[in-house]
Amino acid sequence: MNRILQIVALTAGLFVAGAAQAQDEVPVEIGYLPILPDAQLFVSLENGAFAKAGIKPDLVEFQEGPAMVQALLSGQLDAAYFGIGPAMVASARGADIKVVASNIVEQISFIAVGDLAGFAADGVKKQTFADFAAKYGRKAKISTFPTGSVPDTVLKYWLTKQLGASVGDIDIIHQGAAQVQQALLTGAVDGAAILEPAVSLALSRDADATVLASGSEMFLGQPGAVLAVRGALIKEHPELVEAMVAAQRDATEALRDKAPGAAEAVAKYVGGGRLPLDVVRKALERSRQSFVADPNKIVEGTVAMRDFQKAQGTLREDVDVEKLIDTSFYDRLTAADGQEAPAEPEAAAQ
Known part of the structure; x- marks a missing residue:
C-alpha cells in the first residue's frame, strides 16, 4: 500500500x-x-x-x-x-x-467589612448586632444567597442557635452569587454569609475585611x-x-x-x-x-x-x-x- x-x-x-x-x-x-x-x-x-x-x-x-x-x-x-x-x-x-x-x-464563612469589621474585631457575641444598630442608627446589612439556600440557612442558624441572637437584629439582603460578591467588595453591605472564593477575594482586596466565624463555628457538620x-x-x-x-x-x-x-x-x-x-x-x-x-x-x-x-x-x-x-x-x-x-x-x- x-x-x-x-x-x-x-x-x-x-x-x-x-x-x-x-x-x-x-x-x-x-x-x-x-x-x-x-x-x-x-x-x-x-x-x-x-x-x-x-x-x-x-x-x-x-x-x-x-x-x-x-x-x-x-x-x-x-x-x-x-x-x-x-x-x-x-x-x-x-x-x-x-x-x-x-x-x-462546613463551607460557609461570615465576613465583615467597613464599620462592622472594626466594631466586631474582638469577636461576635449575642448583643453585637443589636449594639451595632444602637451605635450607628441602623441595622447591619448582611448579604447572602436566597431564602432557603445553604448560606441563608447557616447564617440564621448561627444567629439563633450559636449566638442566641435574633434574625431581626440584622437586615438580610438575599442575592445571587455574583451579586453577593459585588456587594461585599464595593462596601454596599456590612458583611456576608458567603462561600469561597468570595472570602479569599475580599480578604485580598480589603485590608479591613475580617472573618468573624466560619465552618463548624456557624453550623457543626453542615x-x-x-x-x-x-x-x-x-x-x-x-x-x-x-x-x-x-x-x-x-x-x-x-x-x-x-x-x-x-x-x-x-x-x-x-x-x-x-x-x-x-x-x-x-x-x-x-x-x-x-x-x-x-x-x-x-x-x-x-x-x-x-x-x-x-x-x-x-x-x-x-x-x-x-x-x-x-x-x-x-x-x-x-x-x-x-x-x-x-x-x-x-x-x-x-
Whole structure:
C-alpha cells in the first residue's frame, strides 16, 4: 500500500472510531452554579472523567438555587450540582431526584467589612448586632444567597442557635452569587454569609475585611453542595450515575491532595473564569479539608438542617432525608475496590 492509500485508510479508520465513540456518548443535561463548592464537577469536566465514561455533558449555568429547583420541577436537568437546601425543596415539591454524592461540608464563612469589621474585631457575641444598630442608627446589612439556600440557612442558624441572637437584629439582603460578591467588595453591605472564593477575594482586596466565624463555628457538620441526579437517569443509565459518583470521589481526592491541574480546572468555571488563579488557589487551600464526597457523612447534618428550616418556615413540606440521599452508588464503589471512606474532615482553615 502506497503512502497515500495508507493515509486514506488511517483517516477512514479514525472517522469510524470517532463516529462509534460519538454514538456511545450519552447526553446528560447538568445544572450547576459557578461556585467553588461545585469544584468536583469542574475537575471532572477537565480531567476527562466524563468523556471516558461516555457522558456528553450539556452544561446549564445558574446563578441561584431556586432557579435550579424550578428547572428540576419543570422536567429539565438530568443532574444538578447545587446546595442541599434547594435539593430538599425540589424533592419536597415533587422532583424525582436523589442526592448520590456530597461535594463539601462546613463551607460557609461570615465576613465583615467597613464599620462592622472594626466594631466586631474582638469577636461576635449575642448583643453585637443589636449594639451595632444602637451605635450607628441602623441595622447591619448582611448579604447572602436566597431564602432557603445553604448560606441563608447557616447564617440564621448561627444567629439563633450559636449566638442566641435574633434574625431581626440584622437586615438580610438575599442575592445571587455574583451579586453577593459585588456587594461585599464595593462596601454596599456590612458583611456576608458567603462561600469561597468570595472570602479569599475580599480578604485580598480589603485590608479591613475580617472573618468573624466560619465552618463548624456557624453550623457543626453542615452539609453544603451536593450532586443530585434525576430518577430517570438512575433507571435508564445507572452505569453513568455510577461513573459520575466515581468521578466525584476521584475529584475530591484531587482537590484535597492539591493535584496538578485541579486549581486550573476550577478557575476556568468559578466566577465565570475571571478570577485570578492565585485567589482560586487560596480559596481551595482554605476549603481543602471540607471537600467530602461520601454522602453518608451528610445524612445527620441534613436532618438537622431540615428540622431547622422547618422551624424557620423556609421549608414548608416534609422531606424524608433517608429517601432523598441515596448512598448505594458510593457504597458499592468503595466496596468494589476496597477503598475506605476518607477520614472525617477537619475544620477548614479559615
